[in-house]
Amino acid sequence: MMQMTGAQLMVRLLERQGVRTVAGIPGGAILPFYDALSGSEHIHHVLARHEQGAGFIAQGMARVSGVPQVCIASSGPGATNLVTAIADACLDSIPMVVITGQVPQAMIGTDAFQEVDIYGITVPITKHNFLVRSAQELLEVVPEAFRIAMSGRPGPVLIDVPKDVQNQLVTVAEFPAPAVADPAPQLDLEAVELAAKMINEAERPVLYLGGGVVASGAAPLAVQLAEQAGLPTTMTLMALGAMPMDHPLSIGMLGMHGARYTNFVLEEADVLVCVGARFDDRAIGRAAQFCPNAKIVHIDIDRSELHKIKSAHVAIHANVKCALEALLPRVQATLRKRWLSHVDSLKTRFPMQFPGQDDPRTHYGLIHAVAAALDDRAIVATDVGQHQMWVAQAYPFRRARQWLTSGGLGTMGFGLPTAIGAALAEPDRTVVCFTGDGSFKMNIQELATLAEEGLNVKIVLMNNNALGLVYQQQTLFYGQRLFASKYRTEPDFVKIAEGFGVAAVDLDLADNPRAALAEALHRPGPCLIHVTIDREQFVYPMVPPGAANTEMIGG
Amino acid sequence: MIEQVSDPLPQAGYAKVVLELDVNNHPGVMSHICNLFARRAFNVEGILCMPVSDGRRSRIWLLVFDDQRLEQMVRQLEKLEDVLNVRRHGAEHEVFERLEGFFH
Ligand SMILES: Cc1ncc(C[n+]2csc(CCOP(=O)(O)OP(=O)(O)O)c2C)c(N)n1
Numbered sequence: 073m074m075q076m077t078g079a080q081l082m083v084r085l086l087e088r089q090g091v092r093t094v095a096g097i098p099g100g101a102i103l104p105f106y107d108a109l110s111g112s113e114h115i116h117h118v119l120a121r122h123e124q125g126a127g128f129i130a131q132g133m134a135r136v137s138g139v140p141q142v143c144i145a146s147s148g149p150g151a152t153n154l155v156t157a158i159a160d161a162c163l164d165s166i167p168m169v170v171i172t173g174q175v176p177q178a179m180i181g182t183d184a185f186q187e188v189d190i191y192g193i194t195v196p197i198t199k200h201n202f203l204v205r206s207a208q209e210l211l212e213v214v215p216e217a218f219r220i221a222m223s224g225r226p227g228p229v230l231i232d233v234p235k236d237v238q239n240q241l242v243t244v245a246e247f248p249a250p251a252v253a254d255p256a257p258q259l260d261l262e263a264v265e266l267a268a269k270m271i272n273e274a275e276r277p278v279l280y281l282g283g284g285v286v287a288s289g290a291a292p293l294a295v296q297l298a299e300q301a302g303l304p305t306t307m308t309l310m311a312l313g314a315m316p317m318d319h320p321l322s323i324g325m326l327g328m329h330g331a332r333y334t335n336f337v338l339e340e341a342d343v344l345v346c347v348g349a350r351f352d353d354r355a356i357g358r359a360a361q362f363c364p365n366a367k368i369v370h371i372d373i374d375r376s377e378l379h380k381i382k383s384a385h386v387a388i389h390a391n392v393k394c395a396l397e398a399l400l401p402r403v404q405a406t407l408r409k410r411w412l413s414h415v416d417s418l419k420t421r422f423p424m425q426f427p428g429q430d431d432p433r434t435h436y437g438l439i440h441a442v443a444a445a446l447d448d449r450a451i452v453a454t455d456v457g458q459h460q461m462w463v464a465q466a467y468p469f470r471r472a473r474q475w476l477t478s479g480g481l482g483t484m485g486f487g488l489p490t491a492i493g494a495a496l497a498e499p500d501r502t503v504v505c506f507t508g509d510g511s512f513k514m515n516i517q518e519l520a521t522l523a524e525e526g527l528n529v530k531i532v533l534m535n536n537n538a539l540g541l542v543y544q545q546q547t548l549f550y551g552q553r554l555f556a557s558k559y560r561t562e563p564d565f566v567k568i569a570e571g572f573g574v575a576a577v578d579l580d581l582a583d584n585p586r587a588a589l590a591e592a593l594h595r596p597g598p599c600l601i602h603v604t605i606d607r608e609q610f611v612y613p614m615v616p617p618g619a620a621n622t623e624m625i626g627g
Numbered sequence: 628m629i630e631q632v633s634d635p636l637p638q639a640g641y642a643k644v645v646l647e648l649d650v651n652n653h654p655g656v657m658s659h660i661c662n663l664f665a666r667r668a669f670n671v672e673g674i675l676c677m678p679v680s681d682g683r684r685s686r687i688w689l690l691v692f693d694d695q696r697l698e699q700m701v702r703q704l705e706k707l708e709d710v711l712n713v714r715r716h717g718a719e720h721e722v723f724e725r726l727e728g729f730f731h
């Protein structure tokens with residue numbers, strides 16, 4: 073029999089779960105927990121500068137490790153500051169356990185100081201959430217939270233713990249076993265047979281990979297399937313890296329900013345094999361006109377995704393990895409020369425174009441220069457905007473979990489703290505964060521966290537002194553009425569970084585920008601790399617809002 | 628820019644169905660379930676909830692329209708951690724009919 077407080081119990085349960093790094097900010101209602109955490113010999117606490125930063129640091133760790141990671145906030149404003157990072161994790165299926173302090177139970181519902189119903193607020197943006205009513209309950213709730221976060225389709229789980237529960241004494245006879253993920257659902261082998269038959273009989277099949285392929289660790293199997301069955305393979309924003317960009321069967325990213333040829337190939341498909349993707353509107357454009365002639369095989373771990381947007385001819389509710397393992401021996405080895413040579417001719421006629429790629433002072437040129445200076449071990453995070461789309465189009469991703477971006481929610485401010493999290497999880501790798509001047513300012517305070525932790529994060533700031541993507545939309549679709557998309561002043565980002573104790577390089581002033589860039593990327597430790605880019609450059613090609621994927625403009 | 632605005636989904640004219648849910652009994656369950664329906668503007672015509680057996684479980688009855696989104700709603704319900712199972716009945720199910728008396 074052991075006696076301890078609820079707070080001490082929480083720390084023990086986290087340790088037993090294998091948690092080694094957490095990010096958060098303390099405050100009144102979570103102080104008992106912080107007091108207990110200070111005694112932990114296993115858990116390193118990273119003090120963020122804004123709770124949203126803590127949320128994205130946890131996400132960064134989770135995105136590269138695939139294991140649920142923890143962020144912590146106090147009640148009230150601390151908890152509400154986490155909301156965006158939680159919603160972001162929910163939309164991108166990132167496993168995360170969020171711990172918030174709450175006012176003591178006796179004060180709940182009285183509008184007590186820093187009381188907010190974070191349980192109610194997070195109902196629609198978590199996979200599940202808990203309001204813990206006794207220290208005893210923690211024995212069940214903490215492992216449950218981890219189990220839920222990592223089982224099936226991963227996602228965020230919130231545990232709200234009133235201060236009195238943290239202080240309450242509890243007698244523990246035995247600790248619960250650390251949580252493990254639920255077993256995968258039973259595979260419908262008949263459906264797998266049918267899917268194999270459809271692939272074997274197809275003339276113009278296309279493989280469409282989504283984030284589920286990355287989440288389930290199935291990228292090598294997906295590549296094997298493509299090679300065996302001769303399937304041209306497209307990836308969603310979330311799946312980039314699942315198949316190497318330069319693989320002969322890769323047809324790159326589909327959708328709003330995909331290459332023209334990619335969307336044309338999809339248009340001609342007679343069988344579409346969708347694996348761990350969800351027919352998101354940015355990926356498929358106008359749904360009724362997406363792959364109009366294709367029979368659809370849809371494999372997903374989330375049953376509610378099947379038939380949600382497009383009805384599938386064969387729907388397989390399964391862990392993607394299990395399904396691919398079962399599918400592979402049933403799929404015939406095929407060269408599929410005719411279709412693949414047609415795909416190649418479309419690629420030649422409607423290729424992705426990278427104007428300026430030899431000049432490191434242009435957007436594509438800069439991305440190419442960064443990629444050329446690094447190898448595939450590097451991790452690449454982005455913020456949200458034009459720079460994000462350019463990196464998605466141009467960076468040669470070659471492995472799963474190499475690429476971290478806010479796909480579903482599109483959260484500006486994602487990049488820096490997520491890159492910090494990635495570097496915490498994989499300190500031996502170089503982590504590059506491509507950011508925009510607008511996004512960077514949304515979590516710029518995390519430069520202090522970065523400096524404190526001394527991590528190997530290189531921030532490449534593509535500065536157009538504008539909310540570029542908004543500027544682009546207003547130019548193209550709002551009669552060039554530019555409003556609230558250009559900044560009238562410009563901060564000195566180099567000074568700001570240096571002020572936070574982060575080294576900075578301004579490529580605008582470098583005689584040899586390529587050399588200065590490589591030097592900055594290779595020097596260990598944090599660094600800001602500032603580059604001014606042309607505001608009049610837009611992301612092309614582009615599917616205009618509401619159009620079909622084949623109706624692209626530009627590029 | 629033309630945003631994709633979908634037509635409002637009419638609900639009149641559809642048959643009604645009764646959903647019977649077994650759920651864990653704790654204070655947050657109703658908000659998880661009602662949130663699903665409210666968010667998608669999926670009208671719940673009737674709702675009834677009572678604890679069963681030892682009070683650890685509740686049974687919830689929902690009267691809803693059988694429109695094209697029902698299948699998706701049921702799948703979303705089944706995803707909720709506290710929803711143990713969902714059964715479908717026709718509108719002829721008597722649970723709501725017997726309650727009618729209290730509404731006249
Ligand atoms: C938190 C948040 N607010 C607003 C938006 C809408 N938005 C999308 S991109 C963008 C501009 C981003 O500017 P910047 O980071 O400088 O990137 P750029 O497009 O200039 O490369 C805005 C305002 C968003 N995605 N996220």
Ligand SMILES: [Mg+2]
Pocket residue numbers: 457508509510534535536537538539540
């Ligand atoms: Mg910008």
